Amino acid sequence: MAEDYISVITSLLEKTNAIQAKKFKTFLDTCDDLYRKRANLFFSQYERLLNHLGKDFSYSVDCYNRMNTDMLYERIQFLDTGKYSNQSFEDVKNKIYLSPDAFEHHMHGLAIAQFVWWDQYQRFSFFADNLHKYVDRTGRYLEVGGGHGLYISEALRHFNNDTTFDLVDISPTSIEMSKVALNTNRVNYILKDIFDFDGKEKFDFITIGEVIEHVEDPKALMQKLGELLNDNGTIYVTTPANAPMIDHIYLFHDAEDIRSFLQNAGFKIVDERAVFAENMEYKKAVKYKVPLMYAAFIQKS
Amino acid sequence: MSNAEIIADLTKIMEKIFDVSDLKISMDTVATDVEDWDSLNHIQMVVAVEKHFKIKFSSTEIQNWKNVGEIVASIQNKLG
Numbered sequence: 001m002a003e004d005y006i007s008v009i010t011s012l013l014e015k016t017n018a019i020q021a022k023k024f025k026t027f028l029d030t031c032d033d034l035y036r037k038r039a040n041l042f043f044s045q046y047e048r049l050l051n052h053l054g055k056d057f058s059y060s061v062d063c064y065n066r067m068n069t070d071m072l073y074e075r076i077q078f079l080d081t082g083k084y085s086n087q088s089f090e091d092v093k094n095k096i097y098l099s100p101d102a103f104e105h106h107m108h109g110l111a112i113a114q115f116v117w118w119d120q121y122q123r124f125s126f127f128a129d130n131l132h133k134y135v136d137r138t139g140r141y142l143e144v145g146g147g148h149g150l151y152i153s154e155a156l157r158h159f160n161n162d163t164t165f166d167l168v169d170i171s172p173t174s175i176e177m178s179k180v181a182l183n184t185n186r187v188n189y190i191l192k193d194i195f196d197f198d199g200k201e202k203f204d205f206i207t208i209g210e211v212i213e214h215v216e217d218p219k220a221l222m223q224k225l226g227e228l229l230n231d232n233g234t235i236y237v238t239t240p241a242n243a244p245m246i247d248h249i250y251l252f253h254d255a256e257d258i259r260s261f262l263q264n265a266g267f268k269i270v271d272e273r274a275v276f277a278e279n280m281e282y283k284k285a286v287k288y289k290v291p292l293m294y295a296a297f298i299q300k301s
Numbered sequence: 302m303s304n305a306e307i308i309a310d311l312t313k314i315m316e317k318i319f320d321v322s323d324l325k326i327s328m329d330t331v332a333t334d335v336e337d338w339d340s341l342n343h344i345q346m347v348v349a350v351e352k353h354f355k356i357k358f359s360s361t362e363i364q365n366w367k368n369v370g371e372i373v374a375s376i377q378n379k380l381g
Contacts, residue, residue: 018331018333018341019338019340019343020340021333022332022333022339023339023340026339065364066364068340069360069363069364071362072344072347072360073344073360073363075344075361076344076348076351076358077345078349079348080348148303211310273310278339278340278341280341288341288345290341
């Protein structure tokens with residue numbers, strides 16, 4: 001087992017993608033020991049999934065490179081048209097979700113991005129650094145779309161032993177991925193559409209990261225979560241603006257657009273973090289429509 | 302267009318995007334040789350190249366570029 005996954009990934013990127021290697025090394029120069037500890041913890045968990053699949057990090061980095069190329073291509077079109085290339089769930093379902101190869105590559109690419117992209121780490125560290133505030137009031141935790149299990153793992157470490165953990169996902173592939181990566185019986189894995197949840201079920205903390213941009217009607221989704229949330233409960237929601245990807249449908253234009261959306265869906269923002277994907281001055285980022293990562297702890301208004 | 306003419310146009314595009322002057326590139330130049338050739342500038346460069354030469358690259362072409370020479374080859378291929 002590799003002990004320093006960061007070095008492994010850096011070395012693989014240097015061999016395969018000079019531009020991404022350069023970007024990652026610039027990011028690493030700003031990182032502290034806590035980043036390295038968190039990254040190595042996640043990648044050791046993720047390696048369990050790779051081993052299960054008979055693959056290694058060279059496969060993941062290959063997926064990451066492929067994802068970056070897809071993104072580059074989507075971005076070029078976005079700068080030209082001002083729209084995401086997919087306008088409906090049906091589009092994405094046919095191109096990605098019903099194509100096991102495309103879906104698997106994308107998911108493994110995203111696993112690497114969690115700690116290689118500066119904005120993705122900001123999204124995670126904002127969650128991890130603030131979770132302690134919710135420990136005393138969380139009896140039931142729900143995560144919508146768990147992916148590689150990074151966020152629910154952190155919640156498992158923070159919350160009390162008597163907290164229940166539910167992870168719901170509409171994709172069997174994604175549920176299986178979470179199960180293998182997490183390797184714990186403390187989580188109830190639920191293969192279901194969140195809209196099929198009984199509104200009588202109430203949760204104290206709901207995490208929904210990078211999901212709402214994948215649906216046609218994110219307001220209906222957030223309102224459903226509002227139904228499932230206890231009156232004093234909290235949701236951790238993240239979504240990007242100006243971030244064309246092969247599976248993104250709903251386009252937010254900036255942080256204010258996302259704030260208004262959340263308020264219109266019936267929530268107040270308790271705390272938020274918004275960062276551009278590239279570390280650069282604000283004016284230039286706006287001019288080039290650089291993707292923006294937005295994350296917030298929200299409660300019912 | 303000859304390769305030299307395409308490289309001359311590419312140089313002007315890169316100088317504008319990277320905000321530098323007197324950029325020296327050749328067919329063998331790679332991203333690590335140019336300080337400002339980062340992921341954001343790479344996107345802006347591809348957009349500018351497409352606009353300048355009135356061409357569209359496929360994602361496979363973009364993925365396969367290893368150096369300036371391969372970008373030039375893609376442009377030549379599109380220009381026919």
